[in-house]
Amino acid sequence: RKEVEQDPGPFNVPEGATVAFNCTYSNSASQSFFWYRQDCRKEPKLLMSVYSSGNEDGRFTAQLNRASQYISLLIRDSKLSDSATYLCVVTIPRNRDDKIIFGKGTRLHILP
Amino acid sequence: NAGVTQTPKFQVLKTGQSMTLQCAQDMNHEYMSWYRQDPGMGLRLIHYSVGAGITDQGEVPNGYNVSRSTTEDFPLRLLSAAPSQTSVYFCASSQGQGWDTGELFFGEGSRLTVL
Numbered sequence: 001r002k003e004v005e006q007d008p009g010p011f012n013v014p015e016g017a018t019v020a021f022n023c024t025y026s027n028s029a030s031q032s033f034f035w036y037r038q039d040c041r042k043e044p045k046l047l048m049s050v051y052s053s054g055n056e057d058g059r060f061t062a063q064l065n066r067a068s069q070y071i072s073l074l075i076r077d078s079k080l081s082d083s084a085t086y087l088c089v090v091t092i093p094r095n096r097d098d099k100i101i102f103g104k105g106t107r108l109h110i111l112p
Numbered sequence: 113n114a115g116v117t118q119t120p121k122f123q124v125l126k127t128g129q130s131m132t133l134q135c136a137q138d139m140n141h142e143y144m145s146w147y148r149q150d151p152g153m154g155l156r157l158i159h160y161s162v163g164a165g166i167t168d169q170g171e172v173p174n175g176y177n178v179s180r181s182t183t184e185d186f187p188l189r190l191l192s193a194a195p196s197q198t199s200v201y202f203c204a205s206s207q208g209q210g211w212d213t214g215e216l217f218f219g220e221g222s223r224l225t226v227l
Binding site: 034036037041042043044045046051089096100102104105 | 143145147150153154155157160162168202215216218219220221
């Protein structure tokens with residue numbers, strides 16, 4: 001089983017709709033979780049961290065399910081500008097540093 | 113605020129040539145890293161450093177060298193370029209050793225083509 005798995009998509013969603021996607025991880029020692037956003041031909045940028053209690057930032061909600069080992073990202077009232085690839089990131093503690101694992105990303109297309 | 117600066121943005125090499133991708137950050141970050149991104153493969157870690165004078169191999173280190181003589185700079189050297197090294201390269205940094213602050217800052221990327 002891969003360390004971090006995401007549905008590659010693309011998810012084609014009409015503007016204004018709600019869309020959600022998950023990311024599963026295999027290592028139960030995983031400590032920190034994040035969603036990054038990457039626009040076409042650009043660098044990844046942090047979208048939000050994912051906390052155990054769940055967290056919300058405007059139209060975006062991130063949740064962590066440690067028992068089932070997945071994180072989720074929900075986007076409400078989607079905008080054309082939300083079109084991007086969303087990368088799941090998981091860290092695993094090691095002796096000197098954390099192992100940082102990127103998912104391959106989920107492509108999202110918001111349709112006008 | 114410059115953040116993470118990579119040069120060059122684009123480069124075309126012939127097989128066997130060597131070159132260095134430059135990366136500099138002005139945020140006094142301890143952790144720096146190099147990734148390559150290929151279609152369908154996602155981001156793969158090449159080398160990383162948790163501080164000046166310390167470097168470690170990532171997932172795909174073969175064919176690349178790094179050094180970290182200062183906190184600010186983390187160059188990536190291709191020793192003898194091969195077509196398989198055609199990719200987009202990203203340098204990234206974060207505060208502190210380890211990654212406990214949660215945010216990795218990326219440069220804009222360097223697109224390398226090896227003919």
